[in-house]
Amino acid sequence: MHQEGTFAFGVVFGATAMKGRALVTGGAGFIGSHVADHYLEAGYDVTIVDDLSSGREENIPRAAEFVHADIGSSEVRRLLERTRFDVLNHHAAQMDVRVSVEDPSFDARVNILGLLNLLEGARAGGTKRVVFASSGGVVYGESDDLPHVEHARKLPVSPYGVSKLTSEYYLAAYTQLYGMQCVALRYANVYGPRQNPHGEAGVVAIFCSRINRGQQLTVFGDGGQTRDYVFVRDVARANMLATKWWTDNPATIDATAFNIGTATETSVNELAQALIGAVGAAVSIMHAPERAGELRRSAVAIERAGRDLDWKPETALGEGLKQTYEWIRENGA
Numbered sequence: 216m217h218q219e220g221t222f223a224f225g226v227v228f229g230a231t232a233m234k235g236r237a238l239v240t241g242g243a244g245f246i247g248s249h250v251a252d253h254y255l256e257a258g259y260d261v262t263i264v265d266d267l268s269s270g271r272e273e274n275i276p277r278a279a280e281f282v283h284a285d286i287g288s289s290e291v292r293r294l295l296e297r298t299r300f301d302v303l304n305h306h307a308a309q310m311d312v313r314v315s316v317e318d319p320s321f322d323a324r325v326n327i328l329g330l331l332n333l334l335e336g337a338r339a340g341g342t343k344r345v346v347f348a349s350s351g352g353v354v355y356g357e358s359d360d361l362p363h364v365e366h367a368r369k370l371p372v373s374p375y376g377v378s379k380l381t382s383e384y385y386l387a388a389y390t391q392l393y394g395m396q397c398v399a400l401r402y403a404n405v406y407g408p409r410q411n412p413h414g415e416a417g418v419v420a421i422f423c424s425r426i427n428r429g430q431q432l433t434v435f436g437d438g439g440q441t442r443d444y445v446f447v448r449d450v451a452r453a454n455m456l457a458t459k460w461w462t463d464n465p466a467t468i469d470a471t472a473f474n475i476g477t478a479t480e481t482s483v484n485e486l487a488q489a490l491i492g493a494v495g496a497a498v499s500i501m502h503a504p505e506r507a508g509e510l511r512r513s514a515v516a517i518e519r520a521g522r523d524l525d526w527k528p529e530t531a532l533g534e535g536l537k538q539t540y541e542w543i544r545e546n547g548a
């Protein structure tokens with residue numbers, strides 16, 4: 216396994232050396248926009264594809280080219296066919312677990328057929344490298360054997376989880392068939408600036424938004440359910456490292472997957488207390504009935520990303536929560 220230095224096919228435009236062309240799907244969304252920022256900072260030419268179904272135009276970096284389109288469209292397929300992107304970074308998704316349960320066909324259309332449209336375009340256009348946003352929160356399912364290592368048993372309990380795992384198998388097949396280098400990053404619970412606090416959002420964004428409006432925090436059940444919270448800029452950095460990583464032995468889906476988290480379980484009660492402490496808020500916490508179908512515990516092991524990507528999370532929870540709250544306060548969310 217190796218880390219490449221820079222792309223051998225870097226292009227020179229005027230006086231500026233470009234590291235490569237990156238297509239970021241979902242780049243108007245929370246994580247994808249930070250990933251796009253990182254590619255731009257590293258000298259890539261960035262194109263964003265997003266249908267703005269949950270993403271926002273304000274999130275799109277000014278230096279990126281924006282294509283307002285569905286990942287499943289012929290327009291996006293043609294874009295990939297005629298542009299030799301050096302990397303396809305795929306973050307666009309239907310990612311609402313409840314929607315996937317209510318309408319699994321819609322979930323599969325966006326997450327599976329959308330991916331295939333992108334992969335077929337990439338294959339025809341000569342794009343060799345794919346970085347895919349998978350989910351450590353859903354592919355492993357419920358188990359007490361925490362934190363989950365990459366080769367742990369996979370048992371997704373929602374169509375969304377099945378679509379993420381299925382996507383990883385398609386990536387493995389394209390790697391075998393066409394010699395592409397596909398990497399799946401299995402994220403834990405990502406939080407940070409630009410996360411949408413509305414609808415089925417992450418608990419951190421919801422809590423920050425409620426504190427900002429002076430409202431009490433609602434904890435479902437006893438609040439002992441745990442998650443592994445990882446800061447979005449650490450996640451974006453992992454994407455850059457994964458873009459340069461390659462293996463000549465992509466034998467299984469786990470050989471080309473990295474968990475990206477902190478390996479630490481934090482309960483919802485602890486999270487609420489940490490947030491209140493970090494921002495010095497004076498809000499109370501109320502408990503509401505437990506929500507059906509929620510995992511009790513979740514965390515991912517990160518030794519593999521440390522060893523092969525030289526990645527580890529650098530943002531402590533308190534610091535990340537403070538930055539998230541500041542963003543929500545400044546943006547009135």
Ligand SMILES: NC(=O)c1ccc[n+]([C@@H]2O[C@H](COP(=O)([O-])OP(=O)(O)OC[C@H]3O[C@@H](n4cnc5c(N)ncnc54)[C@H](O)[C@@H]3O)[C@@H](O)[C@H]2O)c1
Nearest residue numbers: 241243244245246265266267268269270285286307308405
């Ligand atoms: N947020 C997390 O904690 C987390 C955890 C695990 C995995 N992920 C994965 O990371 C990725 C990004 O998640 P996020 O939290 O930034 O969500 P997000 O909703 O902010 O971003 C998703 C983006 O994809 C766009 N999109 C959706 N359907 C599209 C389509 N058919 N065509 C084009 N664009 C489309 C949306 O408009 C949005 O901008 C998703 O693939 C998600 O499954 C997120």
